[in-house]
Amino acid sequence: MSFHTTQAVESSSYPPHPCRQFTFSEIEAATKNFDDSLVIGRGGFGKVYRGTITYGETLLDAAIKRLESGSNQGAVEFWAEIEMLSNLRHIHLVSLIGYCNEGQEMVLVYEYISNGTLADRLHKTRAPLTWVRRLKICIGAARGIEYLHSDIGTKPRVIHRDVKSSNILLAFDWTAKISDFGLSKIRPMNQPSTYVNTLVRGTFGYLDPDYYQTGRLTRKSDVYAFGVVLFEVLSGKQAVDRSIDEEHWGLATWAQDSIKEGKLKQIVDSNIRERMSPKCLKEFALLADRCLHSRPKQRPTMAEVVVGLESILALQEKTDNTLLVKLFGKRVPTIRIPFNWDNSVEGTRLNALDVYMYTVVGEDRIIHRFDFNTIVYATENFSKANQLSHARYGYMYKGRLQNGQHITITKYSNAIMRGNAYKECMNEASVLVKFEHENVIQLLGYCINGTDVYLLYAFTPIATLNGLLFDPMCNLLDWNKRYKIILGVARVLVYLHNHAPIRIIHRDVIPVNILLDESFNIKFSGFGLAMTFDDETDCIDVDQICGTLGYLAPEYTATLRLSTKSDVYSFGVLVLETVTGQRAYDCTRAATHHEDEWLNFYVHRNLKEGRLSDIIDPRIDVDSILMTNFVEIGLLCVQENAEVRPTMEEVIGMLLGTVSLTLPVLEMRARMNAELYDSPTYLDGQISEVHDTSAVEEFVSEYSH
Known part of the structure; x- marks a missing residue:
């Protein structure tokens, strides 16, 4: 199938499009009437706002500089900037998207640069x-x-x-x-x-x-x-x-x-x-x-x-490479695991962990080792109020250091003695030090206490998507917030699959790993199972199945072949969960149809039989055509045949409503790994084509304003 996608994401360099003149009403819409919550900078010129601007059929993240009337900078500098950047294009120069000169208003619109100055x-x-x-x-x-x-x-x-x-x-x-x-x-x-x-x-x-x-x-x-x-x-x-x-x-x-x-x-x-x-x-x-x-x-x-x-x-x-050779005998490939992790005694492994964190991880970013008392203080002695969720080998906590910095802490219980916990902890660290993305959680340091290991991150969420989505008493997630979360996860996966310094398959795209701040911006976490792949192929042969029940792609469980399409499958399940408010696996749904315990089959059957209202989360009130489109996007991602699933770039296009096309027959088969899932064969079904995406386009347009 053929897709043309556009996306409102930051690029390392914008294409050489002409500088466009915007109307002031377009600028007001992009900044939500100059909402102070969107201010990202101030200077002698005035304020700079982050906004989403429409350029042709493209939605662009933009930094919008509005010249204040009392500014000591004026029309001369304004037109000099336009003249200069209209004629200069280079990856190491900021790109000018356009400007507005209407009445007394002078506004410059640049590409949005997320890591500040x-x-x-x-x-x-x-x-x-x-x-x-x-x-x-x-x-x-x-x-x-x-x-x-x-x-x-x-x-x-x-x-x-x-x-x-x-x-x-x-x-x-x-x-x-x-x-x-x-x-x-x-x-x-x-x-x-x-x-x-x-x-x-x-x-x-x-x-x-x-x-x-x-x-x-x-x-x-x-x-x-x-x-x-x-x-x-x-x-x-x-x-x-x-x-x-x-x-x-x-x-x-x-x-x-x-x-x-x-x-x-x-x-x-x-x-x-x-x-x-x-x-x-x-x-x-x-x-x-x-x-x-x-x-x-x-x-x-x-x-x-x-x-x-x-x-x-x-x-x-x-010099750095020479140091590593002296420590390890050879350059250790990423993702790196200490040489003696699987059969060492506690003391040896603990020492290896320190050496690993300081030399191998630390070559990319300074990683601090924190004292355990600091962790106790930050979490108020691991109070229940600070507990965010249950992690794979322990718990995740929010906390605050004595200097006021807010942090998140993942505990790996008994990690020094447990091979898989120790391995995933090291994997998480070696991956995260390579990534610099506004929606990926940032590793700050670590702590060792006895046989427990703690990873500290420079971020404190208000909750996980899992905690809000599956709490029947929670009404915080309206559709705009859910859409923002879905789009945020999709953008991170595009980065991980295509643009990150080391390209990875995440392998655990689940709501527990989606952390949310007070503005419902996401931070993607849970990189302990991540695996790298090279430019020649995005497929990896593994020796065991790792992940979360209900999110595992069928070809992965059946053949032990992992690919970026495995993440697409997990993302599709997450989309269906976000739209329905129901879990990926729930045996209580199987009262009428045994296969309904798996969310993708439950959603597919009800959509095919015309019962959309039975599957949409009653806490969201959105047009049914729009919801049908998003349900079908989720179902496209969970197709059994990995080859016909869309890539994450193509998913972005569908989420933004810029892709409108007839899709091939969507088949929902049940050839899951019987030994893993212990479930019978499911019914086949199909959707002949995706609905018109005009509802999505209308929603995105309204949402972005």
């Missing part, structure tokens, strides 16, 4: 960026500035004039993107002069002293500002930092003086000091220092900066 990640976020991550961000930002400075085709050279950490945005995959071009200047090609005479503009702490004194703006002015950013990245301090002694509030001067005095180590952020190669530190500091040279001509070009940073990264990665 480099400044926030360096100075506000408690979970610090690793040294390798910082290097990669610097390389990306440097490439963006290099593109601005270069002559490519008819593109003129551009001097940004406001390079700083708060103007470097970080996408969901940590791609660095240069933003805010309101002060930028174009230097026409073939112009004999190498500089532009202009009034001095920029940000204190990043201003090139030569530019400040002479008013002559050159590309080397951007190089100077980027040198300050490099020292920010190295030190974790702000460009103007009052924690430094009064004579050195300027980071640039303090860093340069420290290097001259032979005090290089005092510059380095304590969060990354232990993970840095001494040679990399020296090379990085020298490169940053060269960028700050008092004579602009002595500073490197941005092309030279890129080459230098790439060399430093290669050196650091070589």
Whole structure:
């Protein structure tokens, strides 16, 4: 079957579409009339809102900047930004989707960048960026500035004039993107002069002293500002930092003086000091220092900066690989399990766990080992009120650290002595340190107490989907929230299957693993069973069946062959549960039809016999045509034949209502694994085609507004 899908998800780079002019009513709809709950940033220009904007047939996540009437920035900067970004397209530049200029309103619409600014990640976020991550961000930002400075085709050279950490945005995959071009200047090609005479503009702490004194703006002015950013990245301090002694509030001067005095180590952020190669530190500091040279001509070009940073990264990665070889004898593939997990005594395994967490997991992200008393305090001695759900080998708790940070804790009871629990704990850790996605739970650290292991995550949900969906007294989940949850899970699965640094099959897509915050945004968890697959095939042969009864794809249970379509099957069951409010497996449903204990057959039979009202959760009041569409999406995902199930990208298109087509015969057969399920053969049935998706399109349009 053929699908064309569009999706309102963040991309590492938008396609080169023309900049569109929006009406103010479209902007109001996208921001829910500038709802303060959607504000994601503020500046001299005004507020920035997150919204969903319609571009042709596409729904795009957008950052919408509204210029306030009292702002010190005005029409000149507004039109400069539009002119600049309309003609510049690069993966390391933020994309301008469009603008609105109606009456007194001036609004800019950009691609939404989910991980915020480099400044926030360096100075506000408690979970610090690793040294390798910082290097990669610097390389990306440097490439963006290099593109601005270069002559490519008819593109003129551009001097940004406001390079700083708060103007470097970080996408969901940590791609660095240069933003805010309101002060930028174009230097026409073939112009004999190498500089532009202009009034001095920029940000204190990043201003090139030569530019400040002479008013002559050159590309080397951007190089100077980027040198300050490099020292920010190295030190974790702000460009103007009052924690430094009064004579050195300027980071640039303090860093340069420290290097001259032979005090290089005092510059380095304590969060990354232990993970840095001494040679990399020296090379990085020298490169940053060269960028700050008092004579602009002595500073490197941005092309030279890129080459230098790439060399430093290669050196650091070589050092890390050498360390791993010394520890393990060879590079351990992901997903990694300590070498002696299955037959070691408690003490040996506990030591292996510590080494594993610090060296193998820690190479990607700093992982903290917490004291058990910290866990006890955070959970109020594991109080019942803080218990979220029962996990595979223990319980999940919410908690709060003494510094005020909210966390979630998964307990692996007796994990040190139990092979599978220990293995899944390690698997969870090694997977999560690779992922950077706003809807995937972030690993913060771990704790060992006796034979129990605890994993700590930087997030506290109000509940799990399981807890709200199957509580008959709960009326919190209206259809808008359920749709938001379904779409969120689908987006994460697209990321895991196609875009993550290591592509995985989750293997346990169930409501217990869907955590919800107060706004019903999801965090996907439960990665203990996850398995990687390569680019050549998405099928894996396994030696045992792992997962949750009712969510296992039939080909997986029958042949032990696992694929991304196994996750699609589980997702389909989750969709049916979310629409019906009923569990995947419930023996009480089998009073009339024995096969009805399995939700997919119960839903299919009732839909085929025209009894839609019997299966839709009575707590939601939505048009029956819309509900039929979503039921059929779920049933498409649980088809017995894995090959005809849609991919998760295709599911996204159906959920957004952008796919409208006749589908092949939908067969519901019962050839489940008899030994696993202990159930008889079920009845066959079929749905000839999916209903018209106009109801879905109408709902999505209304919901997004």
